[in-house]
Amino acid sequence: MTQKTVSAVEAARWLAEGSAVLVDVRSPDEFRAEHAPLAVSMPLDGLAQALPTLAGRRVVFQCEKGGRGASACALAENRLKESYNLEGGLAAWKAAGLPVVAASRALPLFRQVQIVVGLIVLALVVAGFTLSPVFFALAGLIGTMLAVAGVTGWCGMALLLQRMPWNRIAAGG
Numbered sequence: 001m002t003q004k005t006v007s008a009v010e011a012a013r014w015l016a017e018g019s020a021v022l023v024d025v026r027s028p029d030e031f032r033a034e035h036a037p038l039a040v041s042m043p044l045d046g047l048a049q050a051l052p053t054l055a056g057r058r059v060v061f062q063c064e065k066g067g068r069g070a071s072a073c074a075l076a077e078n079r080l081k082e083s084y085n086l087e088g089g090l091a092a093w094k095a096a097g098l099p100v101v102a103a104s105r106a107l108p109l110f111r112q113v114q115i116v117v118g119l120i121v122l123a124l125v126v127a128g129f130t131l132s133p134v135f136f137a138l139a140g141l142i143g144t145m146l147a148v149a150g151v152t153g154w155c156g157m158a159l160l161l162q163r164m165p166w167n168r169i170a171a172g173g
């Protein structure tokens with residue numbers, strides 16, 4: 001079966017008339033940062049369990065540029081009566097001049113973690129060269145913690161940064 005696509009303008013028309021539901025399959029952080037009005041957040045990694053709630057409806061899957069939307073359509077094939085991939089994703093939606101809901105100008109949490117961890121490691125390496133070799137071991141410890149976060153999905157730095165004022169505003173309180 002060939003995957004069906006729909007333009008941003010046509011999808012917006014369907015949403016306005018109530019004949020479709022727009023499902024944003026990006027991560028919750030991406031959705032919070034910016035999304036199309038009326039979009040429902042159903043991240044791709046949990047979409048299989050959520051598909052029954054969409055049965056009997058015309059569904060338009062949307063991501064940033066269309067790749068994850070295509071994956072969502074493939075997952076929904078034979079499970080939903082009518083599903084479409086939004087051509088070009090949210091980028092095409094914005095290019096068509098359609099509105100978006102933007103929570104804040106804060107960087108995504110993942111990028112904040114990368115910046116903070118990178119600066120900590122840089123500072124520890126400089127301290128290792130100038131003060132004491134013990135700082136190299138601390139840099140290694142930070143690297144180990146980063147690897148553990150990647151393997152387990154639990155990141156203490158992300159939890160800490162999530163509580164910062166600029167992120168609480170972005171998440172709605």
